[in-house]
Structure formats: structure tokens, C-alpha cells
Amino acid sequence: MKRNELEPAAPEQPGKDMRKHALRFALLIGWGVVLTLQVAGTLRNPSVSNVVVAAAFFCLFAIVNVNLFLMGWLGHRSWRRVSNKLHGAAYLSEFHNLPNRNYVLAELRREMPRARAHNAPFVLIQLSLETIEDVRARRGDDFADRGVNALVEVLKRLTRSSDFLAHLGGARFCVVLVECTLEQSYIYLKRVPGTISVSDGHQMLDLAVTARVHQYDLESLYATDVLRDLEEMKPLRRREQPRMDSLAA
16 A cells, blocks of 8 residues: 555635736736836936835835735745645644554555455454553553553554554554455564553553454445444454454454
């Protein structure tokens, strides 16, 4: 799967954009005509009053156009900042800047037709620290966050560049293994530790890692259904090899 690019906010209509440029060009011509007439009158009758008026027209012309230019430039920069912010909100999690749930759904919509066309299933694995809220209540936010960060670092090391890791929210993460069967996914799962060890400065606490696995059945048509099927799967027992019959919800 290739990373999906966020489409920016819809651009202006081409016709409207052309009319806007035509209006600006017409105003520029109008200012040019007025300045030309004023300069020509000043040259024919170079009195102090005519020179002052011509200079005033020239300064006004410069101020107005520089102001329009700056407004357009700043507006463009502001639009880019908003666009980048929307990009992050739509497809990137604030946690480690990982792809988020929306990104997973977008990639599933791209991958599902390819999988059906080539009869090449893929596997989704959800890995989570399901006791993290209890740990947070007993040990505090800092300790719980260290546990989640440790899990992320492990998953980053284990996940191939051809696959991808995403943040589903909280302490839940999703790994998509492309062109992979359920049996082949066990190779990846065997490398995932059963617990994440976190120190509070005095002792180590082991946080259990929960795994759910789902192979795309080449029949579901909606990405939301595929992701929901994953989240509704029964958790695997540690070192249990995934099988289609044992994973049925």
C-alpha cells in the first residue's frame, strides 16, 4: 500500500478565478490610464500643485497595489497553514505522528479492490494495551504514556516498509500486512513481545499486549466493515497461531 495523499480544500471555480484576475487586470489598466493622464498634464503645466497631485496619485497607486499584493500573499500562507492543519487532523494522529484511523480506512478502500482482483488477501492486526487505563489510574499518566511509547517503538522496529503501522486511538494500534495470509501473519506475531516492561524508577511492571487478527475475506465491500470485524475479533491467547475457525467472532 502506498500512503494516501490528502486532498486539499476544494479550489476556487476556474471561471470565478479567471474573472477575478480579469478584474484585477482591468483595475491596473485604469490606474495606469489615470497616472498617465496626470503625468501628461503635469508635464504640460509643471506647476507645484500639479506635481503634488501627480505625486499623491503615484503614492496612492503604490500603496493600494502593495497592500493588495501583501493581502494575497498572506492569505495564501494562511490557507497553506490551515490546509496543513486539516491534513494532520484528517490523516495523522497526534501520537508519534502516526497515520490514524481515517488513514487506515482510506488505505483499505485502495487495497480491497486490488486484493479482490488479484486474489491476494491481506491481514490486519490490532495490538493494544487493554489494561492501560487501570495502570493510568494507579500509576499516573507519565507511567502509562511510557508504556504506550514503548509499544510503539517495538512495533515500528517490527513493521516492514511495505506494510504500515497506524494509531487507532488510545493504546490501540493497527498493522496492515499486505499480500499476507492468516498463517503467514503468525511470523509477525511471534516477534511481538507478550508484554511491555516499564520501570517506575524502583521496579519493573509488565503490561500485557493483546492481539486481534483478521484476514480480509475478499467479499466485504466496505472498509468500515473490515475494520469493525478486526475490532470485534476475540483476542488471541499468547502464542496461539491464528486460524480462520478460531478467530470467528
